[in-house]
Amino acid sequence: MTEKFKYAKIVSFTAVVMALIILLSAVITPNGTSAGVSKYEKSKLWAMDERENSIDAFFLGDSEVYSSVSPMELWDKYGYATYSCSHGAIKSYECYDLLESMLSKQNPKIVFIEVNFLYRNYDNADMIYHKISEKLPLFKYHDVWKSYINPNQEYENLDNYSYKGYLLNKKTQAAKKKTYMVETDSVQDIKKNNLDYFDKMYNLCKEKNIEVVLFSAPSKKNWNYKKHNGIVKLADKYKLEYLDLNLVELDINWSKDTRDKGDHVNHKGAIKVTEYLGSYLSEKGILEDHRGDVSYDDWNELLTKYREKEKEKSKSKK
Numbered sequence: 001m002t003e004k005f006k007y008a009k010i011v012s013f014t015a016v017v018m019a020l021i022i023l024l025s026a027v028i029t030p031n032g033t034s035a036g037v038s039k040y041e042k043s044k045l046w047a048m049d050e051r052e053n054s055i056d057a058f059f060l061g062d063s064e065v066y067s068s069v070s071p072m073e074l075w076d077k078y079g080y081a082t083y084s085c086s087h088g089a090i091k092s093y094e095c096y097d098l099l100e101s102m103l104s105k106q107n108p109k110i111v112f113i114e115v116n117f118l119y120r121n122y123d124n125a126d127m128i129y130h131k132i133s134e135k136l137p138l139f140k141y142h143d144v145w146k147s148y149i150n151p152n153q154e155y156e157n158l159d160n161y162s163y164k165g166y167l168l169n170k171k172t173q174a175a176k177k178k179t180y181m182v183e184t185d186s187v188q189d190i191k192k193n194n195l196d197y198f199d200k201m202y203n204l205c206k207e208k209n210i211e212v213v214l215f216s217a218p219s220k221k222n223w224n225y226k227k228h229n230g231i232v233k234l235a236d237k238y239k240l241e242y243l244d245l246n247l248v249e250l251d252i253n254w255s256k257d258t259r260d261k262g263d264h265v266n267h268k269g270a271i272k273v274t275e276y277l278g279s280y281l282s283e284k285g286i287l288e289d290h291r292g293d294v295s296y297d298d299w300n301e302l303l304t305k306y307r308e309k310e311k312e313k314s315k316s317k318k
Contacts, residue, residue, distance in 0.1 A: 040087045040094055047085050047102060047165060054296070055083045055106045056287045059165075059277075060099055060201075061114030063088040064217035067264035068273040069112075071164035072306040075299050078278055079289030084165030086114075091122040092197035099201055103208060109286050110211040112277070113201065115231050116222055118194045163306050168267055175220045175254040175262030181246050187233060188226035195234075202238055211286075215243040217273060218252050220262030243280070250276055267310070 043066075057080065059069045065086035074080040085098055095117055190198075205212050214235055216223055223246050235242035250272045254262055257269035265273060281287055290296040 040090065040098075043085070043087045043165070044098055044101060047083060047098070048105060050083060050106070050164075051295075052105050053107050055081050055102075055108055057082040057108050057110045057112065057281070058099075058102060058106075059084045059086070059112045059114065060095060061086050061217075062090040062117045062120070063264060064116050064219055064222070065114045066165055066167045067169065067259070067266075068217040068270045069277065070166045070168075070267075070270050070274045072166065072303055073271060073274040074278050074281070075164075075291075076303055078282060078287070079291035080278070080281060080287045081290050081296065081299065082164065086165060089120065090117050091120060091127070092117055092194040093122070093127045096197045096200050096204075100204060103204065103210075107208070108210055110213060110281075110284075111205055112213050112215050113198075114217055115214050115234075116216065116219070118190045118198060118231075118234075119188065119227055120194075121191070122193070163302065163309075166270070168306070168309055169259050169264075170267045171259040172256055172266060173259060173261045174256070175258050177220050177262055180220050180254075181223070181225055181228070184225045185229070186226045187229040188224075189230055190234060198234070202240075212238075213241050213243065215277075216246055218245050218250065218265055218269065220254055220258070222263065243277075245273060245276065248276060 059065050059071075059082065063086065065084050066088075069082075069084045071080075071082040071084060074082050083102075085102055087094065087098070090098070095113075099111070202212055214231060216228070216231065223244075228244050228246070231242055231244070234240075252265065252269055252272060257265050257272065259266035290299070
């Protein structure tokens with residue numbers, strides 16, 4: 001066998017393998033309950049399932065978002081069509097890809113970016129794998145075959161994303177940490193790789209004439225004044241408004257309004273956060289009240305289920 005023939009066989013084999021990968025990537029069609037799909041992908045799939053051009057505002061970020069912002073409360077009081085696009089421990093590159101995906105289907109007037117993820121480190125190898133997976137879904141959906149074998153099995157508790165991305169959690173674990181948001185001039189700077197992805201998110205929104213607002217959800221565990229100063233620096237650079245809800249008077253009771261000792265607020269705390277953001281949006285006057293629009297009737301149906309779930313969870317605590 002000549003060297004040239006061996007080389008041709010290797011090239012041919014590689015071409016066949018790549019063709020199979022591309023073909024399988026094209027035919028895999030997972031959903032939010034499929035096995036083998038990561039929590040990041042589940043959150044993205046559920047968000048992408050929203051009707052095209054029906055969402056007027058996003059709340060983007062990590063678990064602080066799905067724990068503290070309830071779109072159903074905003075719908076009930078104001079008729080605003082919003083969505084909490086988030087995933088626990090999200091990385092900046094995932095956040096950018098989530099935003100890019102949502103903006104391929106939605107045209108919101110405003111995007112709120114919860115900034116906790118900007119202080120999260122990540123491994124470049126994980127980022128590279130994520131980017132490859134975005135282009136070749138077979139890599140990220142390699143276990144989806146389990147859903148085809150047993151299509152009726154649910155692999156994830158849908159409560160996590162059933163209410164336009166909000167997690168309705170009434171558990172209470174009081175925060176033990178006493179010192180919180182102690183004022184200082186020190187600054188915790190954001191690392192360059194996260195700054196680069198933030199810049200991409202900002203420019204993507206700017207290209208589409210979408211307003212960007214930065215915010216920090218209340219978190220006694222995750223947030224401090226050094227980080228606050230770092231975000232103030234970022235907001236000044238981009239001339240953005242920054243709402244640090246750790247410094248705003250929300251009347252958060254850290255013995256009753258947190259589900260995990262001050263890391264995230266629970267449902268009581270989320271209502272307080274959402275009321276503040278709803279008032280903020282109302283004062284801006286840029287969102288439409290869709291409550292009389294028949295094309296949003298499914299939101300009213302979901303609101304009924306949401307209120308029933310509130311009652312159900314209250315009973316389960318007794």
